[in-house]
Amino acid sequence: MTTMRAAQRQAQAKAEYNAFLAACPSRQLLDRISDKWVVLILCALGGDAAPQGPGAPRAMRYSELARLLAGVSQKMLTQTLRSLERDGLLTRTVTPTVPVTVTYELTDLGLSLHRTAREIRYWAQAHMGEVLAHRDDYDAATS
Amino acid sequence: MTTMRAAQRQAQAKAEYNAFLAACPSRQLLDRISDKWVVLILCALGGDAAPQGPGAPRAMRYSELARLLAGVSQKMLTQTLRSLERDGLLTRTVTPTVPVTVTYELTDLGLSLHRTAREIRYWAQAHMGEVLAHRDDYDAATS
DNA sequence: GAGAGCCACTTTCCATCGGGAAGTAGGCAC
DNA sequence: GTGCCTACTTCCCGATGGAAAGTGGCTCTC
Numbered sequence: 001m002t003t004m005r006a007a008q009r010q011a012q013a014k015a016e017y018n019a020f021l022a023a024c025p026s027r028q029l030l031d032r033i034s035d036k037w038v039v040l041i042l043c044a045l046g047g048d049a050a051p052q053g054p055g056a057p058r059a060m061r062y063s064e065l066a067r068l069l070a071g072v073s074q075k076m077l078t079q080t081l082r083s084l085e086r087d088g089l090l091t092r093t094v095t096p097t098v099p100v101t102v103t104y105e106l107t108d109l110g111l112s113l114h115r116t117a118r119e120i121r122y123w124a125q126a127h128m129g130e131v132l133a134h135r136d137d138y139d140a141a142t143s
Numbered sequence: 144m145t146t147m148r149a150a151q152r153q154a155q156a157k158a159e160y161n162a163f164l165a166a167c168p169s170r171q172l173l174d175r176i177s178d179k180w181v182v183l184i185l186c187a188l189g190g191d192a193a194p195q196g197p198g199a200p201r202a203m204r205y206s207e208l209a210r211l212l213a214g215v216s217q218k219m220l221t222q223t224l225r226s227l228e229r230d231g232l233l234t235r236t237v238t239p240t241v242p243v244t245v246t247y248e249l250t251d252l253g254l255s256l257h258r259t260a261r262e263i264r265y266w267a268q269a270h271m272g273e274v275l276a277h278r279d280d281y282d283a284a285t286s
Numbered sequence: 287g288a289g290a291g292c293c294a295c296t297t298t299c300c301a302t303c304g305g306g307a308a309g310t311a312g313g314c315a316c
Numbered sequence: 317g318t319g320c321c322t323a324c325t326t327c328c329c330g331a332t333g334g335a336a337a338g339t340g341g342c343t344c345t346c
Contacts, residue, residue, distance in 0.1 A: 019268060030263065031179045070166075071170075086281045087277055087278060088276075119262070125159075131231060133231075
């Protein structure tokens with residue numbers, strides 16, 4: 001076990017967990033990360049919010065995230081950030097300035113998921129037109 | 144506009160839609176596709192459920208999906224499939240056998256999202272161990 | 287010809303969840 | 317003191333998801 005290389009361990013993990021099974025822990029994890037706010041937080045901290053295309057990942061303050069993720073309630077933002085911190089996807093740092101400032105930053109684990117989160121956002125933005133067209137067809141056909 | 148090539152159109156679409164904005168249609172689309180059942184349905188129809196690793200995409204029956212996505216309620220399965228059909232990600236085909244059979248199959252649009260859906264599932268399964276370890280640390284530190 | 291069965295839903299009921307708004311804590315500035 | 321700042325926390329209520337039972341069309345059995 002201790003001499004197992006990373007690739008082997010990963011292969012075993014893939015065999016061990018299966019999100020199709022209701023009782024598998026990876027099902028709950030899938031449920032947590034399949035969330036609008038999770039995707040947007042990962043994109044924000046990953047640097048995707050820069051006006052001139054994706055920038056570098058960077059730490060952001062609570063209020064900065066709240067402003068960027070338009071429409072998020074403070075309750076959901078706090079709750080989502082806490083669960084991501086608990087799962088090790090980001091770190092929460094309190095700086096005792098006045099008033100106190102709290103910054104959030106992606107961990108390596110969070111960065112690895114950020115790549116996929118970015119793809120989801122890009123997909124939604126890139127294919128919005130096609131989806132809208134399909135919706136029109138569908139609604140016209142079923143009216 | 145009609146002479147615009149695909150790459151240009153896509154670039155414009157990226158500039159046109161921004162999921163960070165609450166009122167942007169792509170925000171709603173992101174919300175719909177950021178869903179446990181959507182990810183699992185895309186994975187199932189994409190052929191990821193085969194025992195010997197990912198196979199080819201294939202059409203599946205309603206009952207087959209219900210069996211594979213352990214724990215899904217009939218209501219949510221029907222509801223999710225309908226919204227994916229409306230958005231043009233899959234097709235629904237009714238065959239008037241006895242009893243009637245209904246099959247679902249990914250469209251090209253659905254296939255393009257399947258690649259990302261597969262990544263999310265794999266990420267959850269591959270990093271489950273790390274997340275579990277972080278959770279233990281967090282819970283121990285905050286107890 | 288009265289059940290019984292099958293598939294794909296649809297409906298009903300209830301518990302949980304998410305959003306909106308208001309309240310809290312701790313410290314400095316006036 | 318009173319106000320103000322950030323980062324929450326709490327409360328209330330409407331929306332959402334799950335469990336389970338019902339529906340409809342057709343066929344097969346007794």
